[in-house]
Amino acid sequence: MERITVKIDGRDIVTSPGRTILEVARENGIRIPTLCHLDGLSDVGACRLCIVDVRGQLVTACTTRVADKMEVLTATETVQAYRRTILELLFAEGNHICAFCVSNGGCELQDLACELGMHSVRVPYAFPRHRIDASHPRFLIDRDRCVLCGRCVRVCAEVEGARTWDFAERGSHARVITDLDVDWGDAASCTSCGKCVEVCPTGAIVRKGASNGEMRKRPEVVAGLKERRKHG
Amino acid sequence: MRRLNVLVCAGAACVSSQSQETRDALRVEVERQGLAEEVQIVETGCMGPCELGPVLVVYPDGAFYVRVKPADAAEIVSEHFLKGRPVRRLLWEDPQARRIVEQKKQIPFFEKQLKVVLSNCGAIDPENLDEYIAVGGYEALGRVLTERSPAEAVAEIEASGLRGRGGAGFPTGLKWRLVAQEKRTPKYVVCNGDEGDPGAFMDRSLLEGDPHAILEGMAIAAYAVGAEKGYIYVRAEYPLAISRLRVAIEQARRAGLLGTRILETDFSFDVELRIGAGAFVCGEETALIASIEGRRGIPRTRPPYPAARGVFDQPTLINNVETWGNIRHIALRGAAWFRTMGTATSPGTKVFALSGKVRNTGLVEVPMGTTLRELVFDIGGGIPDGKACKAVQTGGPSGGCIPEHLLDTPIDYESLKALGTIMGSGGVIVMDEDNCMVNIARYFLEFTCDESCGTCVPCRAGTRQMLEILDRIVEGRAEAADVERLRSLGETIRRTSLCGLGQAAPNPVLSTMEHFADEYRAHIEEGRCPARVCRSLLRYEIDPSTCRACDRCRQACPVEAITGQPGKGSYVVNADACIRCGRCRDVCPFGAVAVTSGREA
């Protein structure tokens, strides 16, 4: 098996080629923040939070494969500053009010804010108008909390195969929809498997019946499913 | 025998000025005056000076007629075609020399140009395959197929130094080599005809005026890299280009120049046309490929590059329309010939779409290395109405503005980059003292913000934030800190966006902030728009010493913001009600309405 050496934050690490910077970093206890990445789903490099510095160029660790003699810096001041700005942009873009959210305390966006030291949001809030879609008998989507990570779209296509979720429109008008932009309850392709609920990092797609801070998810089921399918 | 060839321009601009009705009128007159055997009327692609359309050229005289109307047909036919007396009132007149120019090649607009890629546009009928062949069309393909190996074909393009004309300027030969080296088949060649920059119409004109050149270029490439299938992706907003391409593809297939066993060799290649659906982002190569595949047109991270994994995950060679337009010339005349034009790092010519505050707007082709000043003044004819040139914008929404004092820069990829802009696809917008650079930056940012695909956070949310800051600036609600906010956000977006759209979106803002900082300062600190464009910062006032109380302004005002009595004293504009539309200024016969900007001292 071919072995290559990559340097991450000054540390020489021996690994095999074809793996992503993120995989190699995690294996070696180096923390790189992510949001749209989820073990078991394809990587798109959309949120840009996992950017790392490779010889002055900023690339997403989740999509970039390691190469021999690659030098990676995961937490330069510039990178950290950019990550914070990106996070602030996310908060300002939606209506992320933790105090009223079922995912309070169990939200990846909230965790990132704490991890990156986001004390305040230095860009004006957009206060967009979104409608809650609670038409499905068991689940609901609150787009105020959606960060457009696309995990729901990917899990529904790649793991469940129903392809119920997709993106519609573009730019700041982009949103996730079910089938041809019908209410979730009317989306004939939906199998109600609930995988989108488990993978959604925030309180956007949730199970009904949870109250403030009661929503807890198990996104790791996807990686588990992927593993089991590989072997059996 | 035909003794006169009358070429009528049928580029989109002239068509919309009714050049086809003019052509029809000419045909009727020629018939009526018994000259049908002697006079041939041909429709061609864009000749270039779109401002002056409909244009037509009469050969062998070379007489260049401008702004021809159907009603002029009878006179042109009887005076010029029959009696040999060109109709002087319709010939192009040099505004500076105040003389009528008899021949097309004497017109300054054409004198300094070097038409290579555009050599057939305006010279042949794009829907006539024989004419394309007559000027040497498909000879390059024939020679490559019968006399050269694929490797030699790649080497020729590499040696030429041709760089991608879509904007990035990536070495074309290198891209060909990378695809040629890929082992997996099938491979594809793709033409990027999504030309989305506002103000750019180079690719459109080439597709409309010389579609076979693109087909020939792609066929040569397919042979060189080992592909048998090609896609031509054209934006839906170019219906004329699409129909001309369809005709050309059909003609080429019927003539055995496309399809199986081209020119009876073992080489087969065919193309499919794909139409865009209104997304600027689909000009980005990975988004374009997604669109061809029937998926949502959004970009993806690279690597892998399309050369390795492109259409349907196969090795793909994707080039811009103008790049394709260069291929047959290089294949025919050689890399050494190509290098005699242009500069060492940017050989060849470049097609530019000149627009804005310049006399001769339209399509031009010049060797790389021509200075911006020559482009704007010698070819463009300078700024009309005695105004001073303020800046030249290149590269569309991904580019920047070059201030007047830097116009002696020779045009090539590196020099433009050093000025903080990019070559881009070739759109050049000229600005004068009446343009507000902040407003211009806002215009481009609004465009990119609207066209953002929405996948990545910095572009989707960041450009929106930048736009809101610019809104504050042009509306006089900004604070001093906003300049730094813009710069900082701009840097973040530029360095962290997923694709070129986001990475380049802050350019117009950052570029104008650097070269025209005083305009930003005036807007923010003084609430003043120096060019008097930003409406919220304008005040319309009537000068009491000039006002004659004629009542015209009060009548013209759509919101009844002007008060006064006819014949009595001076009229007054109510600043709170005034919407700054400018109608009062337009109708005042005495020039009594002044527009000022800036907070009251």
Next chain:
Amino acid sequence: MKLEDLRKIRERAAKEIALRQGDARVRLVVGMGTSGIAAGARDVLAALLDEIAKRDLSDVVVTQTGERGLASSEPVVEVHVKDDPAVVVYGDMTSEKARRVIADHVVQGNPVREFVIEVRR
């Protein structure tokens, strides 16, 4: 279609658009003012065109011009040869004389002296 066939098409088609190339070896200018036409310039023009077509001369173009002022000698035909500053002006032309000018002057390079009324430099 083979490459040779393509080249044959080119040869044929190139003649059709030769007028646009601009740089002919010989340019014949026929005076087509009112007096010229009245004197029969159109027949002279037709004869010139016909003779050129018959002889398949691809380097000769025919243009017209208005009044030249030589009303008494109409129809007038000027012969301009590339790189030769002298312009030979023929007067009182007829269809037969026009064909002779093509044969002797244009093709062979020998001006037909008895028809010449002026040589301009």
